[in-house]
Amino acid sequence: MKKFEIRDPVYGFVELNELEKDIVNTPVFQRLRRIRQLGLTDYVYPGATHTRFEHSLGVMHLATRMYDSIVNKEENIRLLEDCIGYNKNGINKDRQLLRLAALLHDIGHAPFSHVSEEVMPSKSDGEKYKHEDYTVKIILEKLSDVINNHPYNQANYNVTAKEVAALIQGNVKILGPRSFWKILISSQLDADRCDYLLRDSLHIGVKYGVYDIDRLLVSLTLIKDPESGVPILGIDRGGWHVAEALIIARYQMFTQVYYHKTRRAYDYMLKEAMKASINEFPSPEKIDEFIKYDDYYVWLLMSQNGNNQMFERIMNRNHLRMIAETKENPFDEEKDYINQLKLKLERNGIWYWEDTPSKAKSWYNLNSTEEVKIIDGENVSLLSDYSVIVKSLQKQFSKSRIYVYPEDKKKAEELKREVVKWKK
Amino acid sequence: MEKVIEGALLIFYLVKKLKEKYPEKQIGKTLIQKMMYLFGESSKKDFEYTMYHYGPYSFEISEYINLSENLNLIKVNWVPNKGYYIEPESNFEINGKLTSEKLKKIEELIEKFGHFSANELAIITTALYVKKNFGIEKNEEIIRTVLSLKPNNEKDWIESILKKAKIIV
Numbered sequence: 001m002k003k004f005e006i007r008d009p010v011y012g013f014v015e016l017n018e019l020e021k022d023i024v025n026t027p028v029f030q031r032l033r034r035i036r037q038l039g040l041t042d043y044v045y046p047g048a049t050h051t052r053f054e055h056s057l058g059v060m061h062l063a064t065r066m067y068d069s070i071v072n073k074e075e076n077i078r079l080l081e082d083c084i085g086y087n088k089n090g091i092n093k094d095r096q097l098l099r100l101a102a103l104l105h106d107i108g109h110a111p112f113s114h115v116s117e118e119v120m121p122s123k124s125d126g127e128k129y130k131h132e133d134y135t136v137k138i139i140l141e142k143l144s145d146v147i148n149n150h151p152y153n154q155a156n157y158n159v160t161a162k163e164v165a166a167l168i169q170g171n172v173k174i175l176g177p178r179s180f181w182k183i184l185i186s187s188q189l190d191a192d193r194c195d196y197l198l199r200d201s202l203h204i205g206v207k208y209g210v211y212d213i214d215r216l217l218v219s220l221t222l223i224k225d226p227e228s229g230v231p232i233l234g235i236d237r238g239g240w241h242v243a244e245a246l247i248i249a250r251y252q253m254f255t256q257v258y259y260h261k262t263r264r265a266y267d268y269m270l271k272e273a274m275k276a277s278i279n280e281f282p283s284p285e286k287i288d289e290f291i292k293y294d295d296y297y298v299w300l301l302m303s304q305n306g307n308n309q310m311f312e313r314i315m316n317r318n319h320l321r322m323i324a325e326t327k328e329n330p331f332d333e334e335k336d337y338i339n340q341l342k343l344k345l346e347r348n349g350i351w352y353w354e355d356t357p358s359k360a361k362s363w364y365n366l367n368s369t370e371e372v373k374i375i376d377g378e379n380v381s382l383l384s385d386y387s388v389i390v391k392s393l394q395k396q397f398s399k400s401r402i403y404v405y406p407e408d409k410k411k412a413e414e415l416k417r418e419v420v421k422w423k424k
Numbered sequence: 425m426e427k428v429i430e431g432a433l434l435i436f437y438l439v440k441k442l443k444e445k446y447p448e449k450q451i452g453k454t455l456i457q458k459m460m461y462l463f464g465e466s467s468k469k470d471f472e473y474t475m476y477h478y479g480p481y482s483f484e485i486s487e488y489i490n491l492s493e494n495l496n497l498i499k500v501n502w503v504p505n506k507g508y509y510i511e512p513e514s515n516f517e518i519n520g521k522l523t524s525e526k527l528k529k530i531e532e533l534i535e536k537f538g539h540f541s542a543n544e545l546a547i548i549t550t551a552l553y554v555k556k557n558f559g560i561e562k563n564e565e566i567i568r569t570v571l572s573l574k575p576n577n578e579k580d581w582i583e584s585i586l587k588k589a590k591i592i593v
Contacts (some may be wrong), residue, residue, distance in 0.1 A: 084575065171552070172558075172573055173558040177477060178473070187476075227450070227452040227455075227508060228454045232478075356426075367484075370453075370486055378505070381502070
């Protein structure tokens, strides 16, 4: 069996087999080289130019290590058998299935990653398409042949494109209990989040997202959720400190990178610039049209539109300016102050944009965090029972900010001084 | 009203009314997740749910639960080896904060599904989700799909739960 190794800045090397190498070499996967992981974050952190391509390889690598760590513990397999009737005979096939789903989980991403979610078209029921809809379509229509008919796959695993798409969708009709492995691609402790914290930190040049991944992998285990009786991911008691470190890493990355004031201004501006030039992306039904769109193509379209003011601002790094912000857990007086300021700006004809954490939803949203469960023998507890730091981080993150155009900043600052500031 | 605030208020009202009608019931996060899925289905509310081996789950609803707790509308306790026990914490007056239509929907929901346990609701919502999203129509196939995830339960029992909930006839 031939193996291929790709140098990776986070893990050293990521190993591929022949099937995976051939998938990576398809045009739809190569497209990920042209989709930045963090949109225009490099306007603030110049190192943030990494792409979905290397992240996808990283998620495959990490999901596999998580899988191996779980199935190598006999008690985890017993729990899966007892709770969901999991059949361990398929363990090698499921490992390959998981690797492909992890490798392809982002293949349907639109240009500039999450920024473009608001430029997605709507379904007939009014709901917007998500990148997962495109991912499933690409796997079924563009990668079926390479997956289903690959000699290495046929000889060893017989994983089908339909199964790979089903794992990403959580399609229990197709996979039954094997859909369990979706939790390694999408959950509070999944390979996606664990990879992007490490990778984003490394490229940006900050240490906030760094935690002991090797300790985490050793500590990862399965727990029977007391309320629902189903197996979920948890951490052995001995590893609770690394779980704490992971939560702190998420918090710091969100507050200091993903929700950075200038980065958020560029998210907004890019979204508006895209809307002005392309209106919306083609729907998954027109998948051949959709995959033409990458960062380069969208940039070209925006640059060809002579009347795209937001794009002009981006080109000149003439971004929106923040004139006021609340604390992370604002007092009512602070909220009142922001409301008064908004009213004052409106009355004086000054345009503003208010940013709140819920508008950053697609990013790792701190406020939707489920608590990590810790297992000690037979006892299942919450991480916050062990960690006072985690307990204190559970407060709602509600920092809101007001931005104006740079040319209005002086006038807006004057108006701001007229608003009585909170006393506390 | 901001969407997240409305979500937090819906959670509060759901917990409050459930506790009034079923004082002894364990109201945990699983139960709330599944009840809110049913609320979304009945009111055409666009909550973002995704499917797992334990049924549909929403990070959005998780955010609303956390916010409701942070606003001191609900109290979330964890009892080791039993899970979450959630209770309404305040005598907050909901009237005027949510539309009467939404309040009525919650009350109807509790009337219809409030007596089911978290595990039963997981079965019901899984069946609804697979019907809607994976194109399963036949009763036998719905039951078989749910059973494949809940092998410790009897097929007849699953069928009876789905019949009681009028998911199948």
